[in-house]
Amino acid sequence: MFIPETVKKAVDTYMSLSHKLLPDYQLELFIHGSIGLNTYESNKSDIDCIIVTNPELTLDQKEILNQLHLQFEQQENIPMDCVYIAKADLSSQSPFLNTYFYYNEGTLSYGDYFNFNPVTWWTLHQNYQDPPFPTTTGSQLRDYVFQNMQQYWKPYIERLKREVQLDLSISDEEIKEEIEWIVLGLLRQFYTLKEVGVTSKYDAGIYGLQHLPKQWHPIIQLAIRIRKNELVVVSVETMNQVIDFAEFLISYCEKLKSTD
Template sequence: MGKLYTNSSDFNRKYHFYNSEKLSFGDFYFNFNPVTWWMLKNNGINILGPDPKDFEFDIQPQQLVSYVLKNMNAYWANRIKTAENSINDLVAMPTNQIDYEIEWTVLGLLRQFFTLKEYDIVSKLDAGEYGLTQIPYEWHSIIEEAMNIRKGIKASIFRSDWERIDKTIRFSKYLITHCNKMIEKNLT
């Protein structure tokens, strides 16, 4: 493989891709984005052929930051707004679904926070550990809750599901606002 890139004329082509333990042929796979290219360029492992660091494609930190911030302000902000408007429905969900939502949201946003600050990508648990060193103490309980869920620890730190959901929503809004201010400050 000498070059690895996609021209805009290739965006509508069908090709093979592997996802969810299944080899498929079809439309453009949604997960080719700056995070994918960053991971390949900076963390790719050579099995056969040239080192991924030598591939002829360019991914700059600003492309990664721009993509992550856009995702945070679109997907995550909308998800949090929906959760905030339907908190009673969320509380009525089974505990395992609430656990999933807390883990997905808290650790997912912390991964983005890490990427915006460090220009790198880490696991959910590593993002949680990082958050505990960077985020104000008032949010540590929901970060620890999300990490416990990820680790399979069933005992909750909170007294009720409502309290966990409320703290997740408030933390998410805080972190999105914090990240936007952080990026804005870096631009000035």
């Protein structure tokens, strides 16, 4: 895993602040997400990480954690997206079933955490030697991604299709967000099902251009251009093209998985 100098500096700042504000706690920081995939984008990527604590943080530390992240953001310009989990919890019979502190989009929360999954574990094991997290087989990774496609993406596309048919107003910026989210998100899952691995949104777009019929290349190229913050023109008709692409790719992946 290549860690850019700006990220190294930010991590050093965070660790220094944690030692100052939480002197009785030992913290270990494990990076995943785009940095773990070697696709960090300046001014766009977060520092996605899991922070293992010893001992366990309690609700009494909430204000201290708020101060830690506030001071971090005053010193660094890279957002952190992290969760705190106790070292003892990792060795329990039922880890990841508790409630946790997590920091996302500038807010510290306490509750169920959403990012403990085989994609995260796979990425961590690719980048750290014997990390204290569950191992994931290729079969488990593919099963998880396919289940997510069925339970999240399929209903999401069906709902979006109804909204477009009802001609609900949607801004150009919202359309661009949907294009990038849907096209590149589904292509990441297509990559996992085909290659038994994890890739970034941008690289998934390139993979789609290499492995899918040419009729879908324009919408994939559009999603890549949006990802790169290039100027593009979109319309509600573009959303219909995205829906057609999503339905095609979900069906394609269902056939692919049925051959297992």
